[in-house]
Amino acid sequence: MTDKASLKIAPNVLEMLHEGVGLNTTGELYRQLSTSIPKISGSPTESAILSWVVFDLAMDIDELKQGHKILQVEAFNSEKKRSGVLTRMNGKKIHAYWKGAAEMILSMCSNYYTKNGNIIPMNDEERTQFEMIIKDMAAKSLRCIAFGYKEVTDESVEVSRKIEETGLTLLGLVGLKDPSQPGVRAAIQACRDAGVDVKMITGDNIFTAKAIAIESVIVEPNEDLNNAVVEGVTFRNYSDEERMEKINTIRVMARSSPFDKLLMVKCLKRKGHVVAVTGDGTNDAPALKEADIGLSMGIQGTEVAKESSDIVILDDNFTSVVTVLKWGRCVYNNIQKFIQFQLTVNVAALVINFVAAISSGEVPLTAVQLLWVNLIMDTLGALALATEQPTNDLMTKQPVGRTEPLITKIIWRNLIAQASYQINVLLILEFKGSIIFSMNNNIKDTLVFNSFILYQVFNEFNARKMEEKNIFKGIVKNKLFLGIIGMTVVLQMVMVEF
Numbered sequence: 001m002t003d004k005a006s007l008k009i010a011p012n013v014l015e016m017l018h019e020g021v022g023l024n025t026t027g028e029l030y031r032q033l034s035t036s037i038p039k040i041s042g043s044p045t046e047s048a049i050l051s052w053v054v055f056d057l058a059m060d061i062d063e064l065k066q067g068h069k070i071l072q073v074e075a076f077n078s079e080k081k082r083s084g085v086l087t088r089m090n091g092k093k094i095h096a097y098w099k100g101a102a103e104m105i106l107s108m109c110s111n112y113y114t115k116n117g118n119i120i121p122m123n124d125e126e127r128t129q130f131e132m133i134i135k136d137m138a139a140k141s142l143r144c145i146a147f148g149y150k151e152v153t154d155e156s157v158e159v160s161r162k163i164e165e166t167g168l169t170l171l172g173l174v175g176l177k178d179p180s181q182p183g184v185r186a187a188i189q190a191c192r193d194a195g196v197d198v199k200m201i202t203g204d205n206i207f208t209a210k211a212i213a214i215e216s217v218i219v220e221p222n223e224d225l226n227n228a229v230v231e232g233v234t235f236r237n238y239s240d241e242e243r244m245e246k247i248n249t250i251r252v253m254a255r256s257s258p259f260d261k262l263l264m265v266k267c268l269k270r271k272g273h274v275v276a277v278t279g280d281g282t283n284d285a286p287a288l289k290e291a292d293i294g295l296s297m298g299i300q301g302t303e304v305a306k307e308s309s310d311i312v313i314l315d316d317n318f319t320s321v322v323t324v325l326k327w328g329r330c331v332y333n334n335i336q337k338f339i340q341f342q343l344t345v346n347v348a349a350l351v352i353n354f355v356a357a358i359s360s361g362e363v364p365l366t367a368v369q370l371l372w373v374n375l376i377m378d379t380l381g382a383l384a385l386a387t388e389q390p391t392n393d394l395m396t397k398q399p400v401g402r403t404e405p406l407i408t409k410i411i412w413r414n415l416i417a418q419a420s421y422q423i424n425v426l427l428i429l430e431f432k433g434s435i436i437f438s439m440n441n442n443i444k445d446t447l448v449f450n451s452f453i454l455y456q457v458f459n460e461f462n463a464r465k466m467e468e469k470n471i472f473k474g475i476v477k478n479k480l481f482l483g484i485i486g487m488t489v490v491l492q493m494v495m496v497e498f
């Protein structure tokens with residue numbers, strides 16, 4: 001719509017558009033003292049429509065509200081995708097207004113307004129034409145909203161308060177653009193590289209959904225979309241087996257109800273997937289709650305959505321999902337590193353003391369020394385390994401499945417290899433140390449203790465990189481790690497010398 005759009009609309013139609021929007025909205029208009037331009041609040045769709053009639057179609061909402069009595073309201077709901085209102089104009093006529101998903105409102109209409117404001121019955125050909133207009137708008141990734149109206153002559157509605165749903169007159173169609181955030185394409189690609197499938201479940205119609213999915217590369221423009229895109233009703237009506245069979249290939253679900261979103265999450269979980277859901281509306285709440293990880297929007301999100309979620313994304317940006325993914329993986333990875341490191345220390349200490357105790361009756365590591373080991377290894381070791389920053393290669397790995405063990409085969413391999421190496425050397429030092437280096441027993445004990453601690457210090461480097469050969473990669477970036485290693489060595493020197 002252009003600035004002068006209001007001039008091209010017949011005055012009677014314009015007036016009804018004002019009423020059909022101004023009286024049938026959950027958005028609010030409030031004036032600020034500092035400027036003369038009013039501010040508009042409400043859901044994105046509501047505020048977009050409201051600002052269109054206020055700024056482009058010159059609606060005066062106060063005057064409008066004063067002149068009308070509202071008899072009945074049917075609030076927008078995600079199931080029916082429309083909202084309606086029944087009003088009486090200053091003791092005169094009663095009007096019913098509907099606004100909502102374009103093809104749904106169109107199917108309630110049997111007349112339409114011409115440019116000059118006359119009502120004409122809609123024939124099949126014209127209906128098809130309107131459908132084409134809606135499709136065209138949707139193909140440009142516009143969300144299409146229609147407005148319908150009916151003059152109610154039956155005065156009994158004053159009592160029954162029923163908002164008529166049939167035989168409406170189409171007032172107009174409007175297309176809303178929800179510009180996709182910059183970086184969404186890259187974020188979706190990053191998710192895919194990390195082995196995370198992205199699906200879009202939306203209340204928009206199938207054409208808008210397809211267009212948006214292509215824009216954000218959820219689907220490729222030239223791929224066969226028959227299996228990848230479904231409508232909520234179709235999905236709902238599949239048999240259980242059919243749904244489970246198709247769910248992996250479905251990437252877009254259009255015209256979905258809150259129940260469809262929930263159903264999708266349930267099925268994915270049943271398939272064994274770990275499911276994360278992002279959402280903003282009340283209609284997303286059941287799915288957010290059911291998901292393994294629910295992420296809601298901090299700015300646009302409703303309270304219900306935020307309360308049903310585990311994580312609130314403060315900047316509403318999909319790219320933050322990638323950040324969540326990266327940090328989640330980093331924490332998991334750091335826990336694994338620490339476990340590998342801790343188990344190695346404990347296995348080595350235990351075996352050395354046990355073997356020495358049963359063969360000579362003496363333990364090489366005394367109680368005080370073991371406490372010292374615990375102190376520096378638990379506290380300082382945890383601190384050093386937990387502060388590793390996420391690296392980019394975390395985002396190229398496949399996700400960890402629901403049933404995969406925390407201690408992987410690689411951790412076992414590292415642990416067993418490192419522990420047996422330490423045990424062998426330390427036991428040789430314990431039993432043959434005094435002969436090899438011709439030293440007395442006290443010095444040999446210190447040697448064993450010192451070697452043990454230094455082994456752990458070097459092993460801390462090993463634990464940083466569980467799979468890579470170059471364990472020093474990126475080490476200069478982690479100043480805290482180096483600091484803690486340095487501190488451990490200094491403390492050890494102090495301990496041994498003094």
Ligand SMILES: Nc1ncnc2c1ncn2[C@@H]1O[C@H](COP(=O)(O)OP(=O)(O)OP(=O)(O)O)[C@@H](O)[C@H]1O
Nearest residue numbers: 045046076078081082083099100101202203204281
């Ligand atoms: N305030 C509203 N008044 C009338 N119709 C609306 C309103 N908001 C949305 N619609 C219609 O309902 C559809 C969206 O329904 P719903 O809100 O259930 O979907 P959604 O999945 O929450 O969408 P999204 O999260 O993309 O906004 C839209 O395509 C639009 O046609």
Ligand SMILES: [Ca+2]
Nearest residue numbers: 280281283284
């Ligand atoms: Ca929504």
